[in-house]
Amino acid sequence: MRNTRSIPTLDDVAKKAGVSTATVSRCINTPDRVVQSTRTRVLKAVEALGYTPNFGARVMAAKRTFTIGAIIPTMENAIFARGLQAFQEELRNRGYTLLVSSSSYDPQIEEEQIRALVARGADGLLLIGYDRDPALYRYLERQAVPALVAWAYAPDVALPAIGFDNRAAMALLAEKVLTFGHRRIGVISGVIKGNDRAANRVMGIKDALAARGISPDTMTVIETPYGFENGEIAMTELMQSSTPPTVVMCGNDVLAAGALRGASLLGFGVPDDVSVTGFDDIELARVVTPALTTVHVPHREMGTKAATALIALVEGGQSVGAQELTITLQLRDTLGPPKNI
Amino acid sequence: MRNTRSIPTLDDVAKKAGVSTATVSRCINTPDRVVQSTRTRVLKAVEALGYTPNFGARVMAAKRTFTIGAIIPTMENAIFARGLQAFQEELRNRGYTLLVSSSSYDPQIEEEQIRALVARGADGLLLIGYDRDPALYRYLERQAVPALVAWAYAPDVALPAIGFDNRAAMALLAEKVLTFGHRRIGVISGVIKGNDRAANRVMGIKDALAARGISPDTMTVIETPYGFENGEIAMTELMQSSTPPTVVMCGNDVLAAGALRGASLLGFGVPDDVSVTGFDDIELARVVTPALTTVHVPHREMGTKAATALIALVEGGQSVGAQELTITLQLRDTLGPPKNI
Incomplete structure (x- = not known):
């Protein structure tokens, strides 16, 4: 009206x-x-x-609307919350408002939301990871709406990005796990299809095994949507198999928190009976008991730099290229030597 | 361009x-x-x-853009995540896209975001709680953008709303706490200014005390922004006072999770040495050890009904009035009798 x-x-x-x-x-x-x-x-x-x-x-x-859109896979579990918060703070410092959409990890929904944000006049978009229909990137180019990829980093892809190497990060943690002497590795991964971060994390574990000449057959992988309950269920399945793993590496901290709960319900002590690791280092990693050993992602740094880079794209139209952030291991209390060593 | x-x-x-x-x-x-x-x-x-x-x-x-805006106080800690997820699913079933803004509990930012969403053509807005500058409601009326209040319910306010009575809900939990014999009550509340939900939760505890003729002076209230660390700090302060409380009632589950951590670091057992309660019943309440006794908010029901009601406002222009949802207590493991009874 x-x-x-x-x-x-x-x-x-x-x-x-x-x-x-x-x-x-x-x-x-x-x-x-x-x-x-x-x-x-x-x-x-x-x-x-x-x-x-x-x-x-x-x-x-x-000409500009001073509105930036971000499409994230989920608002639950705070995986993206801290980075987005920093992203929004920096945008606001520069006079931009952030509108966020959540795709529930569904490519179809993500596409609708990208189109809706463009239609609503977003000056630029923040996208999580690279993995999406190439037609969408062409659509954004036609619309002259710059997009920045975050939470991932692939130097060989010609898209502006601020992120980290998910594969190398998980390889670093897996190498640590192997140093402790673990050889029977369970993996609880997020759903890999359409999610390059999840795929790369599993590949990182394989890389670490290969570097030591260990067969990837020593690894049992369960794929499940990110979620506390799903981590618990997958952990139960892994630990009730005939040769349960001595360590369970999880695709993110939420799955790991569920795995800890699953271990506890089955009466397994962590890390005495089984070790558990996460990925992300969100607040949850310190809330659980024992505190979670995980990969630390520099969420706030990524969010702030993403805002700066996206505004540069919007205002200058020049690509910022792909920037890689350093990740580190956060060793806490859930990783120890395997029981039978 | x-x-x-x-x-x-x-x-x-x-x-x-x-x-x-x-x-x-x-x-x-x-x-x-x-x-x-x-x-x-x-x-x-x-x-x-x-x-x-x-x-x-x-x-x-x-005429319509089939876009709905929601302004929530925070994307961190998943307080609003489950309800928003259900809200979005129902909107999508009806052909609407959701755009979300997060105000960091800052009224100035919220106002900017409301204006940005209206400017971007939102057909209707979801707002959390009632407490905001009346000029904003007048602005929305002038713009003919219907707004629905959620996460709160005040039958005496003439705004469409889907929520629950925060005051009565907390009074119900406080009555339970008193039944266990507690008389020295610590309260870790969210910041009350600009947040009617936080204010009403503290008033609910006072109501329960008053109903039993107990002076509200038996209550020590610490106000702090919602956050895990802040809960931990406030708990430490309460437990190190000369007359520490026998129970600490927290304004939400995130503060309560921090309080549990604070108790643990100080060497207090929960609930043997001190009881702790939360509010919201988000996933975190089951992740912490011991599992949290809290107020269960029907997040998904609220989100779904909010979508239905807001679309009715947008499409029909008719107010749906204020609808109250039933809350229940979720008794888990953090509430027991006080130590010295």
């Missing part, structure tokens, strides 16, 4: 306030970026005319 | 495909709501003309 009725225009407001339409637009979109005196004058004109911002008019005036 | 260059219009596509502009708009916005044959015809016309949806034109054609 608000879009069809006749209303005072942005031009009317600009004339009355004696400023440019871009300034009016900015007063409405990002008041923090306008000096107080101008803001007051514009807002008085807005009130006097009964002007209600019409977003078509605003886009025409500003 | 994409908004200023000359491009084929929605009308062109509609003519070429032999359908109405509304149908074209729907094919682009919500393809699931259009039969396959029509969709194929429209998409062919889109491809042939090189049409790229211009959201101004789309809004003109559809």
Whole structure:
């Protein structure tokens, strides 16, 4: 309704306030970026005319909407929460508002949300990982909406990205696990299809085995959607097999928290009877008992740098290339030597 | 850029495909709501003309954008995650896309985000709790953007809402705590200013005390932003006072998880030395050891009903009034009798 009725225009407001339409637009979109005196004058004109911002008019005036979209696979479990929080804080410092969509790890939903955010005028998009229909990247190029990939890093892919090498990170942890003497490794992985991060983490474990000349057959992999309950169920399955693993490496901290719970319910002590590792180092890793040994992802650094890089793309149109962040191991209390050594 | 260059219009596509502009708009916005044959015809016309949806034109054609905005206080800690997930699923069933903003519990940021979502053409908004500048409600009314309040319920406020009575819920838990014999009650509350849910939860505890003729002076309240670390710090402060509480009631499960950690680090057993309670019953409540006694909030039911109610507002324009959901106590392992009884 608000879009069809006749209303005072942005031009009317600009004339009355004696400023440019871009300034009016900015007063409405990002008041923090306008000096107080101008803001007051514009807002008085807005009130006097009964002007209600019409977003078509605003886009025409500003070219940009100062809105950034992010599509993340899930809002549950806080995997992306800390990084997104830092992303949003930095965007806000620069006068941009963040709108977030959650795809439930479903490519079809992600596509709908990308299109919706573009249709709503997003100046740029943050996407998690690389793995999606190439047609979507072409669509974004046609729409001239820059996209930045985060949470992953692939130097051989020509997309702007801020992330880390999931495969090398998990290989580093697996090497640590092998150093402890483990040879029967259980893996609880997220669903690999459509998720390059999950796929690369499993490959990282294989890399570490291969580097020591150990057959990947020593590894039992269960794939399951990320989730506490699913980690618990998978752990139960692994530990009730005829040759249970001495260590269970999980694709993220949420699965690992579930695995800890599963071990506890079965009466297995961690790490005395079985070791468990995670990935992400979200707050949950310190909440569980014992505290989780995991891969530390620099969530806040990634979020802040992603905001800077995406704004550079939006404002300058130049690609920032792919930037790799350093990951580290966070050794806590769930990884120890195998029982029978 | 994409908004200023000359491009084929929605009308062109509609003519070429032999359908109405509304149908074209729907094919682009919500393809699931259009039969396959029509969709194929429209998409062919889109491809042939090189049409790229211009959201101004789309809004003109559809009147609605089939986009719903939600502004939540935080994406961290998954407090709102489960409810939002159900909200999004139901919206999607009805052909709507959800865009989410997170305000970091900051009224100024929330206002910016409300305005940004309205400017981006949101058909309706989900807001958490009632407590905000009345000018914002007037702004939404002027913009003809319906808003639904969730996570709270106040029958005396004339706003559409789906929620629960935070005060009565916490009073129910406090009454349970008193039944166990506790009289020295520590409270770790979220920041009350601007947060009616936090305020009402503390009032609920006072109600339960008053109902038994117990002075509220038996209660020590620490206010702190929701967060695991903050719960831990507040717990330490409470337990190191000259007369430590026998039970610590927390404003949510995240604070309670931190409190459990604080108790553990100080060497206090839960519930033998001190009882701890939470609020929300998010997954975290089952992850911690011992498992948390808390107030169960029907997150998924609330999310689903909120979607139905908000769409009714958007499509029918009729208020759905305020609907109250039933909460229950989830008694697990962190509440027991006080030590010295």
